[in-house]
Amino acid sequence: MAITPIIVALRRHKAGALLIGLQIALTLAIVCNALFIITTRIERIGRPTGIDEANLFKVSVQRGGLPSDGEAAKARLDADVRTDLAAIRALPDVADAYVTNTLPLANSNWTGWLGQTPDGDKVGPSTAFFLGDEHTLATLGLHLVEGRNFRPEEVLPHSLRDRVAPAQLIISKALAQKLYPDGDAIGKTVYVGPSAPPTRIIGVVDRLQSSTVQAWAESFAWQTSIVPARFSFTYRTYAIRARPGRLDAAMKAVPDALYAVDPQRVIPEDDGVLSFAGIRARAYRADRGMAILMGAVCVILLTVTAAGVVGLSSFWVGQRRRQIGIRRALGATRRNILNYFLAENALITVGGVLVGALMAFAINAWLMVQFELARLSVNYVLAGIVALIVLGQASAFAPALRASHIPPVEATRS
Amino acid sequence: MFGYYFQLGLRSLRRNPILTALMVMAIGFGVAASMTTYSVFRATSRNPIPQKSAQLFHPAIDNWGPEDTEKGEPPDSMTYKDVVALMRAHKAPRQTALYPIASALIPDDPSSLPQRQGAYAVYTDFFPMFDVPFIFGKPWSAEEDEGHAAVVVISKKLNDKVFGGANSVGKQLNLDGRLYVVSGVIEDWDASPRFFDLVNTGGFDKGAQLYMPFTRAIELQKQSNGNNNCNSDPGDGWDNYLRSECIWLAMWVELPDAAAAASYKQFLTNYVDEQRKAGRFRWPNNVRLRDVMDFLDAEHVVPAETQISLFVSLGFLVICLVNTVGLLLAKFMRRAPEIGVRRALGASRKEIYFQFLLEAAAVGVAGGVLGLLLTGLGVMGVGLVFEPAIARLATLDISLVLITLLVAVAATLLAAFYPTWRAAQVQPAWQLKSN
Numbered sequence: 001m002a003i004t005p006i007i008v009a010l011r012r013h014k015a016g017a018l019l020i021g022l023q024i025a026l027t028l029a030i031v032c033n034a035l036f037i038i039t040t041r042i043e044r045i046g047r048p049t050g051i052d053e054a055n056l057f058k059v060s061v062q063r064g065g066l067p068s069d070g071e072a073a074k075a076r077l078d079a080d081v082r083t084d085l086a087a088i089r090a091l092p093d094v095a096d097a098y099v100t101n102t103l104p105l106a107n108s109n110w111t112g113w114l115g116q117t118p119d120g121d122k123v124g125p126s127t128a129f130f131l132g133d134e135h136t137l138a139t140l141g142l143h144l145v146e147g148r149n150f151r152p153e154e155v156l157p158h159s160l161r162d163r164v165a166p167a168q169l170i171i172s173k174a175l176a177q178k179l180y181p182d183g184d185a186i187g188k189t190v191y192v193g194p195s196a197p198p199t200r201i202i203g204v205v206d207r208l209q210s211s212t213v214q215a216w217a218e219s220f221a222w223q224t225s226i227v228p229a230r231f232s233f234t235y236r237t238y239a240i241r242a243r244p245g246r247l248d249a250a251m252k253a254v255p256d257a258l259y260a261v262d263p264q265r266v267i268p269e270d271d272g273v274l275s276f277a278g279i280r281a282r283a284y285r286a287d288r289g290m291a292i293l294m295g296a297v298c299v300i301l302l303t304v305t306a307a308g309v310v311g312l313s314s315f316w317v318g319q320r321r322r323q324i325g326i327r328r329a330l331g332a333t334r335r336n337i338l339n340y341f342l343a344e345n346a347l348i349t350v351g352g353v354l355v356g357a358l359m360a361f362a363i364n365a366w367l368m369v370q371f372e373l374a375r376l377s378v379n380y381v382l383a384g385i386v387a388l389i390v391l392g393q394a395s396a397f398a399p400a401l402r403a404s405h406i407p408p409v410e411a412t413r414s
Numbered sequence: 415m416f417g418y419y420f421q422l423g424l425r426s427l428r429r430n431p432i433l434t435a436l437m438v439m440a441i442g443f444g445v446a447a448s449m450t451t452y453s454v455f456r457a458t459s460r461n462p463i464p465q466k467s468a469q470l471f472h473p474a475i476d477n478w479g480p481e482d483t484e485k486g487e488p489p490d491s492m493t494y495k496d497v498v499a500l501m502r503a504h505k506a507p508r509q510t511a512l513y514p515i516a517s518a519l520i521p522d523d524p525s526s527l528p529q530r531q532g533a534y535a536v537y538t539d540f541f542p543m544f545d546v547p548f549i550f551g552k553p554w555s556a557e558e559d560e561g562h563a564a565v566v567v568i569s570k571k572l573n574d575k576v577f578g579g580a581n582s583v584g585k586q587l588n589l590d591g592r593l594y595v596v597s598g599v600i601e602d603w604d605a606s607p608r609f610f611d612l613v614n615t616g617g618f619d620k621g622a623q624l625y626m627p628f629t630r631a632i633e634l635q636k637q638s639n640g641n642n643n644c645n646s647d648p649g650d651g652w653d654n655y656l657r658s659e660c661i662w663l664a665m666w667v668e669l670p671d672a673a674a675a676a677s678y679k680q681f682l683t684n685y686v687d688e689q690r691k692a693g694r695f696r697w698p699n700n701v702r703l704r705d706v707m708d709f710l711d712a713e714h715v716v717p718a719e720t721q722i723s724l725f726v727s728l729g730f731l732v733i734c735l736v737n738t739v740g741l742l743l744a745k746f747m748r749r750a751p752e753i754g755v756r757r758a759l760g761a762s763r764k765e766i767y768f769q770f771l772l773e774a775a776a777v778g779v780a781g782g783v784l785g786l787l788l789t790g791l792g793v794m795g796v797g798l799v800f801e802p803a804i805a806r807l808a809t810l811d812i813s814l815v816l817i818t819l820l821v822a823v824a825a826t827l828l829a830a831f832y833p834t835w836r837a838a839q840v841q842p843a844w845q846l847k848s849n
């Protein structure tokens with residue numbers, strides 16, 4: 001089919017063709033970036049924490065009115081924690097439990113540095129600390145790839161402002177690779193900050209995500225350490241693994257047991273007892289919301305653009321009934337007419353997507369500067385181009401089909 | 415004339431119901447998406463205390479040095495020793511240090527459970543500085559600040575719960591097993607964004623239920639319920655912690671005018687100089703004194719999600735407008751013969767403009783009404799998409815209703831300019847001849 005007559009005809013509808021082209025270009029630019037944001041967020045949400053999340057939950061307690069400073073106060077708090085733990089572990093629905101400062105995704109990060117010399121101040125890699133004991137690996141379902149677990153006698157009481165400077169440490173594989181790229185972290189000595197006592201690495205777990213998903217801690221999100229310490233403070237979190245299928249029962253039983261031990265404590269109503277699914281949902285709420293919003297925008301946007309193409313194509317068909325009649329009278333088949341309008345649409349769409357591809361990269365460049373987004377992959381633009389060409393052809397099809405049904409007799413009408 | 419054109423417009427719109435529906439839908443969706451995200455953006459970027467935002471200042475000094483700070487900015491929190499020094503110097507007419515704490519309310523009835531209450535430890539100036547409205551009583555006195563007194567100011571919500579809404583001034587409240595005397599009851603007040611505690615809340619959080627003297631909280635060794643950052647080991651125990659370089663406190667001062675602000679900044683500089691002379695700092699002066707809006711800006715209080723959503727929705731609106739320009743153009747040009755007849759019969763170009771803009775305005779109003787309904791749905795649904803603490807701030811109030819309608823009509827008129835201009839350019843002779 002000759003393309004010249006189409007171009008000549010389009011020049012008589014310059015404004016309309018340009019407007020549709022512009023709309024397609026803008027749609028492509030926004031849809032590509034929206035799709036890119038959606039997949040980035042979904043990938044983020046889908047990252048495994050490294051722990052076995054099913055059947056896991058936490059109970060946060062707060063106990064006001066007790067002093068926390070001084071040896072006697074600390075000993076009292078530690079005795080309370082041991083009593084709590086004994087009560088929790090004795091419950092029939094509980095498989096295992098330990099006390100800690102925070103859990104992966106719980107949004108309360110303790111961070112520090114691991115130096116390889118005693119005087120190396122903050123030169124080592126950053127790490128996020130989890131306090132734990134010999135039950136931690138089992139409770140979280142962590143996979144120990146090297147070394148050994150803590151022994152009960154290695155776990156010491158730890159108050160909020162005590163220095164994190166343990167004699168032993170279990171670290172994540174990501175942190176081990178950062179510290180010792182050649183491997184073999186077991187038995188090595190590190191120092192948590194300047195003039196700290198030596199810390200020996202006794203174990204490496206496969207994967208363990210830090211407590212926060214916020215941007216500031218992203219660079220060391222997988223560089224985590226487990227400190228052999230029982231968090232004995234006025235507020236603390238119990239990480240608890242329920243027996244399979246008993247999660248709901250255990251989530252009720254544990255607070256009751258804790259209140260029975262000490263009714264003066266507070267377990268906050270809104271976020272005191274949370275399943276790990278709940279912790280995960282809270283951590284990624286903004287990402288999930290963003291993906292939903294961008295998805296909704298894409299769907300509505302494509303609908304509006306499709307409707308616009310249908311509207312303008314129909315209008316053009318209506319305007320050219322007589323000319324179509326003449327072509328039909330001169331021997332053009334229905335298929336010729338159909339193809340003409342589809343080709344016209346393809347021409348406009350291709351022009352639009354070419355401009356739109358440039359605009360997509362321009363918008364992405366701006367988002368990169370403003371919001372530190374990643375670079376848009378070409379695949380998204382290619383996918384968007386294909387989608388818009390298909391959408392354009394599908395939208396133009398009904399008007400084009402109607403055009404092809406215009407009888408030759410139209411030529412004689414005015 | 416107006417009524418006649420309006421009738422013409424309606425008739426024309428009814429002639430192509432599908433085209434009209436497409437335009438109304440495009441305008442409605444575009445406006446609704448923009449207004450919904452705008453309602454969230456507006457909530458997060460608003461001035462929390464417009465009447466005083468230029469008189470309230472957040473001082474910051476660099477006690478960590480270039481090695482431990484980012485982009486040359488001093489830390490946004492302060493150490494205890496600096497806060498105490500600034501409070502003692504009392505160089506501002508009103509000033510307060512503050513930090514978030516959590517207290518457990520112990521009910522009189524032993525069978526009910528204690529409840530956690532979000533709280534702040536503040537100085538008495540906090541209340542007049544931030545225009546906190548009192549229902550009963552008043553803030554505690556400066557002497558009570560000095561004396562570490564066991565007094566509290568409570569929110570209306572807590573007063574309703576504990577005292578059944580009655581005037582509870584002078585009554586006692588059991589917090590963490592200690593008794594406190596209520597000195598005042600305030601409205602359920604919160605600054606939104608919570609500029610005075612951005613570091614711990616990001617600006618959006620559930621409201622605090624009670625306030626107690628800072629000095630009292632320190633005496634009870636109450637740990638901050640928010641962030642704590644240390645660049646070196648503070649050593650064991652509370653006293654070492656208070657002496658350390660750990661930052662965990664906010665400081666706010668009220669300064670009536672620019673001269674007072676300048677002299678306060680000078681005071682901060684002098685203070686840092688003294689500290690350097692004493693050997694505490696080994697780096698150049700780096701102080702900040704930001705007012706509320708500057709501080710909100712520096713702390714990036716508007717989440718990136720909110721901004722990106724707004725920009726994407728505005729892009730969406732632009733596309734809807736381009737769509738409307740195309741459809742209006744189609745619609746108007748289809749009536750070229752009619753325009754030709756009208757022009758030939760003596761209608762001026764101005765009258766054609768008027769007639770077609772009025773028709774477009776009708777589309778705009780219809781789109782605005784649809785947009786308003788969709789915005790209502792959108793604002794109800796923001797909880798699915800944004801953080802709950804932010805989503806609850808987005809509301810469909812009178813101003814948003816007016817803005818929505820205005821944006822719809824203005825956008826449609828803007829879109830109609832080119833098609834109307836084309837319609838007015840129709841040559842009557844040519845049209846009459848070709849028909």
